Amino acid sequence: MSQSQTSTSAGRRMTMGKALNAGLRRALEADPKVVLAGEDIGKLGGVFRITEGLQKDFGEDRVIDSPLAESGIVGTAVGMAMRGYRPVVEIQFDGFVYPAYNQIVAQVAKMHHRSRGLVPMPMVIRIPFGGGIGAVEHHSESPEAYFAHTAGLKVVSCSNASDAYWMIQQAIALDDPVIFLEPKRRYHEKGEVDEDATPAPLHRARVVREGTEATLLAYGPMVKTCLDAAEAAAEEGRALEVIDLRSVSPLDMQTVATSVQKTGRVVTVHEAPVNLGLGAELAARITEQCFYSLEAPVLRVGGFDTPYPPARLEDHYLPDLDRVLDAVDRSLSY
C-alpha cells in the first residue's frame, strides 16, 4: 500500500526522537566537518533529548552548547559554514526562531547566490515545530511558510521515524541550507527504521496511502492525522489518497499532480494558519496545473488565523480527523 522507496527488510523499531538521534550520530561519524550547535544540546541532550549522548561521544568541539541568542547561533553557524563546516543548528522551539530570522532570510538564504556559488551554506536548522503538546505560548508554532516563501532555503518535514533518520542525514549532506521541521508531538511515535535501506530523494513526496476519491496533502504532524482520517473514511467505503509531501520547499508537484489527475479533489492540511499557509501555494499550483481535472476547488484545513491559543483550546485550533473529513465531504459535495 505504501510507495515508500525504503527497502522492505525489517529494521529497528524506534521513536522518531531516537531516529533523529541516530541520524545525527551517523552524520557526525560520516563527516568530521559536521558540527551541532544550540541551546542545551550538550549535557542535557536538548530539551527533547534529540542530541542525547552526542556531546559525550563527539566532544564539546563538535556538539556545542551555545549562548542564549538565536541570531548568534545562526550567525556564527554561517561563519563556521564559511570555514568549511557543516553546522546543524537546533532552535529550541518554533517560537524562538524569529530572533534568527534576519540571519536566516538575509544571510543563510542568500549567501550562495550572492557569492555566485563560491560560498555555499551547507547548514541545517532543526526546529521542533507544531502544537499538540499542551505547551505555553510560543512553543507550538508552525513557521514553515515564512521560510518556504524565502528563495534560497529548502524546507522539509519528517512524519515518521524512518524518514526522520534518513532525511536528517540527507539534509546535512546537502550543500544547501535546509530548514528541518520536526513534528514535536510525534517524537515519541515509533516506527521501523532500516539503517541499510536506500532512502527516497529528500525532496520527493510520497503517496502513503492510495485512494481514488480525493487527495489529502500533508506533511509533518498532519500526515498521521490524514492517515487516520483516510482510515476512518475507508470504514465508510471511501478511498482517500494521502500524500506526505515531505518537502515543503521545493514542492514535488509531479507526485501531487499525478494524484489530483486521478482523484479530482484535494484537501490540504497543516497546523499553520490558513491565510498564506502552504495550502495556499498548493491550491494555486494545483489549480494552475490541473485546472481541467478539478471537480472541486482545493479546500484547505489549517489552524485558525489567530495566534496559537492557550493549551486548553488547542484541540479546536489543530486540524483533526473530523475537520479533515468535513473538508472531504465539502469537496465531494461540489
Next chain:
Amino acid sequence: MSQSQTSTSAGRRMTMGKALNAGLRRALEADPKVVLAGEDIGKLGGVFRITEGLQKDFGEDRVIDSPLAESGIVGTAVGMAMRGYRPVVEIQFDGFVYPAYNQIVAQVAKMHHRSRGLVPMPMVIRIPFGGGIGAVEHHSESPEAYFAHTAGLKVVSCSNASDAYWMIQQAIALDDPVIFLEPKRRYHEKGEVDEDATPAPLHRARVVREGTEATLLAYGPMVKTCLDAAEAAAEEGRALEVIDLRSVSPLDMQTVATSVQKTGRVVTVHEAPVNLGLGAELAARITEQCFYSLEAPVLRVGGFDTPYPPARLEDHYLPDLDRVLDAVDRSLSY
C-alpha cells in the same frame, strides 16, 4: 471610471512622498500621543525625506531619531504603546525589517490577543518597499507575505498620493498594528490629494479601472503597472478590470469576487516571489469562492523565486506591462 470614494472636488497635486509627509503631519497634529521613531527621521527627514520638517515642528520628543537597531526600535515602540502612545515606526528599507521580525510577529502581533484586549498595540510600521530604483542588495524587497501570514497584524499598501495621505492617517488612528508598505519607486509620482474628502475605509479594495475580460489584482507599486497594461490592452480592444487591493491583510474578497464573477479570469501581480506570495492566497480564495465562475486558473505574475537580483537585472525580475499582458493572454487562451 474610477470607483474612488474620495470626493471629486479638486485637491492639491503632490507626490506620494509629500502626501505621506502631510498625512503624518496631520496625524501628529490630531493626537498628541502620536510619536514617530526610526533611523535618521529627525534632522535628515528620513532617507526618503518622508518625515522632512516634522522633528523641527513637533520636537525631538515626538519625532525620535533611534539608535541603529530595528528590534530595539520596534520593541521600545511596544513599550511606548503600552504607555498609551501611538508609535509610528519607520524601517529605513524593506530589507532591514528582519532584525525586528521577532518583536513584530511574537510581540506586536500577539499583545492585544494575549492580554484579552487589555493591551492594545496601536502601532504603524512604515516600510518603503519594493524595487525599481536601481539599489544595491536588501533595498528592494517585498516582505508583505511574511507579515500577512501573521495573525494579529494588518498589512496595507498605498498606490497613489491620495491613498498615501489618507491611509497613513487611518492606519495611525486604528487600534491594531499595521504594516504600512510604501512603494518607494512611486514616491515621486504625483497625484491629486483632497484634504477635505471622506476617505474610503482602510481595508476596502478599489476598482481603479473597469473592464470585462479579465481582472488584474495588484497593490502598491504594481497598481500603476496594471493600469498601464490595461491601457495597452484597451488599445487592442480588450477591456481589463484593475483592482487596487490596498489592504493585503485582511483582503477585501467581496470586491474581488464581484469582479471575478463578472470577468471569469484573474491575474495577480506583485513584486514578491510567486511561491507563497499574495497571489497564492488570492488564487486559493478566489478558486474557493468563485469556482464555477472561473474560465481559467488564476494566473500569477511576480518576482522570480530567487533573491532580488543586482540592479542591472531588476527589469527582468520585476513584473512589467508585457509580463502582465502575457499572463492575460495565457488566461484568455483557456
Next chain:
Amino acid sequence: MSEHSGSSGGELVQLLTPQGERIDHPDFSYSGSDDEIAAHLRDMVLVRRIDAEATALQRQGELGIWTSLLGQEAAQIGAGRALRSQDVVFPSYREHGVAWCRDVDPLRLLGLFRGVDLGGWDPHAAKFFLYAIVIGAQTLHATGYAMGLEKDGEVGNNDPERDAAVISYFGDGATSQGDVNESFVFASSYNAPVVFFCQNNQWAISEPIERQSRIPLYRRADGFGFPGIRVDGNDVLAVKAVTEQALERARSGNGPTLIEAFTYRMGAHTTSDDPTKYRLDDELEQWRGKDPIERVKAYLSRAGAIDQAWLEELQAESDALAVRLREDCLTMPDPDVAASFENVYAEQTPYLAEQQAAYAEYTASFEEGN
C-alpha cells in the same frame, strides 16, 4: 579565564549573612524595622508555598508546566517591596514573587501554566505586565515604557507620589540575547528611567553562567555607560536597599541601572527539566546553606522579633493559601473557543469573523450529528 566570583567578595552587596547577621555596607543600608523584615519573611514564605503548591499541581497534571522560583524569593521580594505603587514591572516568566508584591492573584499566574489563557491578570491595573516567554523581549518593552514615562513628565519632579520608574526582570541567560543588549543601548541613549534586574541564578536551563559571560554580569553595564551592581540575591535586605536606590535614581531622572542579583535556582528550570543531567548535588548543597528564608528567620528569632507562635501562624496562613489556590485552580473554568477568535484584533476583520462563524457552525453540526 573565568572571573566569576563566588557569593562573597568585595563586589557583592550583602547586608544579612547566610547566618543571619546584619552587616554594614559603605553605600547601602536597610532602614526598615524588624516588623518590616518580618513582613518580608512572610512574603517569602508565602510565595515559596505558592510555588510548592503549583509544582504539586503540575505533578498531578493540573498544570502543563511550572517555572519554580525556589531559591529566588529574596531577590523577588526584596525587589518587589522596593517598588512604589506608581512603578511599573516587566517580568519574565518566573517572577511569581514580584507578582505577589503587586497583588496579582497567584491563581491568575496558574491560568497561564494551566493553559486556560495567555496571562489572566490586568497588566495596567497591577502595573505588572504579562509574563514574557521569548527571552529578553520584555526588556525593550520596559525601556520603551520608561521612555514614555519620561515624555509624560513622570520623572524628575522631586515628587515621591508621582515620579515613577520601570523595572524589568530577566535571567542570566537572557543577557546574551540581542534584545537585552539593545535595551541597554536605548535606555542609555535616552537616559530612560528603567532598572534592569537580572536574577543570575547561575543556570540557563542546563547552561552554566560561564557559557554566557566570562566576567560578572553586573559589569555588562560598564560597556553601555550606566552603573551596574551585584547584590547578594539571597539577602532580602540588600536586594531591597540596592533596588530602592536604583529605582530612585531612575525616578529622579538619572537613568538606568543594571542590578545583578546573585542567586541560585534551587529547583529544576521548569517541571519538565531534569537538572541531574547537568549539575552536581554539591553545588545545590552549598547553596542550601545560603537559603534566603532561613537567614531572615535566624536574624528575627535572634532579635526576638518573631517566635515559634508567629512562625506557626505563618505556617497556617501559608497552608490555607495553598488550599485556596488548589481549590481555585481545580475549579478554574476552561475557556470557550470564542476566546481564540476574540481580541486578535481591536477591530475584528470580516475574514476572521467568517472563520469563527464557520467553525461554530461546524461544531454545532457535529453536536447535532452526535
Next chain:
Amino acid sequence: MSEHSGSSGGELVQLLTPQGERIDHPDFSYSGSDDEIAAHLRDMVLVRRIDAEATALQRQGELGIWTSLLGQEAAQIGAGRALRSQDVVFPSYREHGVAWCRDVDPLRLLGLFRGVDLGGWDPHAAKFFLYAIVIGAQTLHATGYAMGLEKDGEVGNNDPERDAAVISYFGDGATSQGDVNESFVFASSYNAPVVFFCQNNQWAISEPIERQSRIPLYRRADGFGFPGIRVDGNDVLAVKAVTEQALERARSGNGPTLIEAFTYRMGAHTTSDDPTKYRLDDELEQWRGKDPIERVKAYLSRAGAIDQAWLEELQAESDALAVRLREDCLTMPDPDVAASFENVYAEQTPYLAEQQAAYAEYTASFEEGN
C-alpha cells in the same frame, strides 16, 4: 552626560600627530621603516583616488551608489597592512582600503555598486568576504569563522606562518545592533580569535555618535570581558601597531579585542546622502586638519624619505589607476538574466529550473514578436 572625548586625550593611542610628528606611547610602537611608511602613504593615496573616481562615476550615472571612505584611509590601510596572509577579513560596505590590501581588484568593488553583481570577487581566494550591507550581520560570521579556525587548530601554535585570526569591520552605528553585541558574547564565551574593528567615523548617516552611546565605544568591550582600545583612526602608524597587537593576541589564542578607530567620515554617508542637512561645516573643517594622508606626507618629507619627484610619480600612478578603473567600469559587461536563477541553490530545484525555462521562452517569443 556624554563622555565622548575629542581626538586627543590620554585614552587615544596616537603615534603620529596631525602635524606629522612621531610620538611615543607606553604600550604601542610602530617598528616599520620609513620605506614602509611611504608604502602606507602610497596605499592611502591610491585608495583615495579610487574612491574619488568611484564617486565621479556615480555622479555620471555609472554607479547606482557609492560609499566613500574619504577620511578613513589610515584606519583601513593601517588595519589592512597589519594582516598576515592567512588572516581573514569580514568587511562591512566601506572597506575599499582593506580590500586594496587584500589585492581585491577595485573594479570588483564597483561591480556591486554598478549593479552587475552582488559582490564580484572570490571571498576565499582574497580571504576577504563579501560586503555586508545589513548592519552588523558580518560580525557574527566573523566570530563563527574564528570559532572554526580554533577548531581547525589554526590558533596558538606559536607558528607565525600558520596561526590565523579574523578581523571584522563595522561602524559606530553598528554597535547598537543586537547582532554586534551577540558577536561579543560568542567571541568572549568561546574565546574566539577575532578582532572587532569599529571605525567610529562619528556618524551613522545623520545620527551623531551620541545617539548610539554615551561613553566611548571602545569601552563596550569591558562589559563583555575582553579588551577594548581606542586608537587615532587617522594615524596609520598607530592603527597598524594597535591592530597588529590585537591580531597577534587572537592568533596566539588569547581571544577577542575591540578596536575603536576614532576617525571621521569626511564625505557624505553615500552618494545619495546630503550631510548639509544635519552637520556643520565647522566640524568638517576641524577634521580636515587631522587628515590621515597629510600628516604622513609631512613626516616623510621632513624625514627626507620622499621628495617632490616621489609624490609626482605617485600622482601619475594614481591617475593611471583611475583611468584604468574608469575604462574597465564602463566596459563591464551587464549580467545575463540566467545569473538571476543560477546559484540560488547548490542543487537547483526543478521548480526554479522551470521558472527559468519559462522566462527564457517568454523573452524568446517576445524577441521573435519584434
